[in-house]
Amino acid sequence: MVSASLDRRGQVLDWVMVPFLYVGGGQNSHGALSRLCRARDLLRETRNRPVSVREAAREAALSPYHFIRRYSAVFGETPHQALIGARLDKAKELLIVSELSVTEICVAVGFSSLGTFSYAFSRRVGSAPSVYRRQFRSMVQVAGMLPRQLVPGCFSLMCGWPQDAQFPRSASAPMVPSCRPVP
Amino acid sequence: MKIKLNSIMVDNQDKALKFYTEVLGFVKSKDIPVGEYRWITVVSPDGNPDVELALEPNANPAGKTFQEAMFKQGIPLTAFEVSDLDKEYRRLKSHGVVFSVEPTKAGPITIAVFADTCGNLIQIYQPPH
Numbered sequence: 001m002v003s004a005s006l007d008r009r010g011q012v013l014d015w016v017m018v019p020f021l022y023v024g025g026g027q028n029s030h031g032a033l034s035r036l037c038r039a040r041d042l043l044r045e046t047r048n049r050p051v052s053v054r055e056a057a058r059e060a061a062l063s064p065y066h067f068i069r070r071y072s073a074v075f076g077e078t079p080h081q082a083l084i085g086a087r088l089d090k091a092k093e094l095l096i097v098s099e100l101s102v103t104e105i106c107v108a109v110g111f112s113s114l115g116t117f118s119y120a121f122s123r124r125v126g127s128a129p130s131v132y133r134r135q136f137r138s139m140v141q142v143a144g145m146l147p148r149q150l151v152p153g154c155f156s157l158m159c160g161w162p163q164d165a166q167f168p169r170s171a172s173a174p175m176v177p178s179c180r181p182v183p
Numbered sequence: 184m185k186i187k188l189n190s191i192m193v194d195n196q197d198k199a200l201k202f203y204t205e206v207l208g209f210v211k212s213k214d215i216p217v218g219e220y221r222w223i224t225v226v227s228p229d230g231n232p233d234v235e236l237a238l239e240p241n242a243n244p245a246g247k248t249f250q251e252a253m254f255k256q257g258i259p260l261t262a263f264e265v266s267d268l269d270k271e272y273r274r275l276k277s278h279g280v281v282f283s284v285e286p287t288k289a290g291p292i293t294i295a296v297f298a299d300t301c302g303n304l305i306q307i308y309q310p311p312h
Contacts, residue, residue, distance in 0.1 A: 030257040030283045033298065037255045073281045076198050076300030 035060045036074055039067070043079055044086035050110040053079045087111065088124050095133040102129045188224070190237035191261055192250050193301035196221055199238040202300050206278045207263075209236065227263075241302065250302050257283055259296050259306035268293045268309035 039060040042051050056079055057067035071079045087109040094105045103114055106129075111117035121129045193199035200223055203209045209225035212235050216222075220242070224235040241247045253260055265271040272286050272295050283304055284296035291311040299305050 033257070033281075033283045033304075034255060037251070070281065073279050074298040074300065075302070076195070076202065 032060075032070075033074065036071060039071070039079070040075065040082060043083045051083070053083070084120055085124070088121055091117070091121060091129065092125065092132065095129055096136050102133070105129070187233060188235050188237055189261060190239045191299075191301075191303060192241035192246050193238050193299075193303070194241055194247075194250075195301065196223055196238055196240055199223070199299075199301045200225070203236070203238060206275065206280065207299075229266075230264075238301075247302075254298075254302060254304055257296070257304065259304040261303075262294075262306040262308055265307050265309055268295060268307060271307060 039056040042056045042059050043053075045051055053068070054064050057064045060067050060071070062070060068078055071077075071082075075082065077085070090109045091105050094100055094108065095102070098105070100108065102118075106114050106117040109117075111120075118128055121132070125132055127135065200211065200214070203225050204211055209227050211223070212226045213224045214221055220240045223238045225238065226232050226235050241250050250260070268286055272282070275297060276282070280297045282295055282297045284294065284306075286293055286295045289308075293309045294306055295308075296304050296306045
């Protein structure tokens with residue numbers, strides 16, 4: 001049990017909590033969910049080389065077949081969808097804030113084909129990468145202001161979008177934009 | 184002043200609405216488009232119709248971090264009351280719901296914890312009769 005809770009970098013992850021977490025016992029105990037979470041972190045890792053679903057399954061200590069089934073039942077999407085989703089999220093960010101070309105971004109986030117990237121991006125985000133970039137980079141980028149797409153959703157959801165779309169630039173200013181109530 | 188609204192962060196609102204209505208059995212109350220997202224609330228047909236649960240997007244990176252940390256630590260984000268925990272447990276199991284804590288006696292109550300497919304652990308509990 002203890003060895004199963006050591007992660008691949010050899011860090012003691014949560015084994016002091018094991019007695020507490022294993023309260024449920026059996027294969028559905030939290031230890032198993034914990035390993036699934038680590039597998040999910042691996043799938044979302046977009047900085048280094050792409051991780052395969054098979055490797056993530058190993059992290060979760062499950063066969064690929066059982067990993068896919070269990071992952072979907074717990075997180076509501078397949079490991080592959082999680083993998084692609086993480087890459088596309090990273091691509092969205094790079095399209096808005098970086099100077100890289102669409103092709104460079106495609107490669108940077110782990111797609112090997114521009115066609116596959118554009119298709120997946122369009123399907124998930126609703127517009128092609130270049131269109132998405134034009135749409136959200138047309139704004140003047142000023143230090144201290146966040147593009148609307150990267151502003152936490154709760155602000156716009158709970159408060160409506162602040163009229164001047166301006167975020168405080170100095171540390172002394174309040175951290176929350178002026179909100180108006182939803183009509 | 185009254186408590187009218189509780190909210191839970193979800194990673195995908197479509198998926199959440201489907202799970203909270205079709206699997207958990209709540210009923211959609213509001214579904215209002217707000218920009219990129221929607222203001223979605225559900226109510227419980229068994230409970231007080233005046234209390235709504237909002238399914239909020241976890242688009243705020245801080246929210247996402249919090250949600251994932253709680254999940255990793257095995258801590259449920261909210262709890263729903265059921266009158267027959269064993270029955271509810273079997274029903275949810277038959278829908279493929281994964282439990283992190285099987286039905287367990289905790290003092291006078293019985294609890295169980297499951298994953299809601301939207302990034303959260305949810306506790307159900309049966310109060311003493």
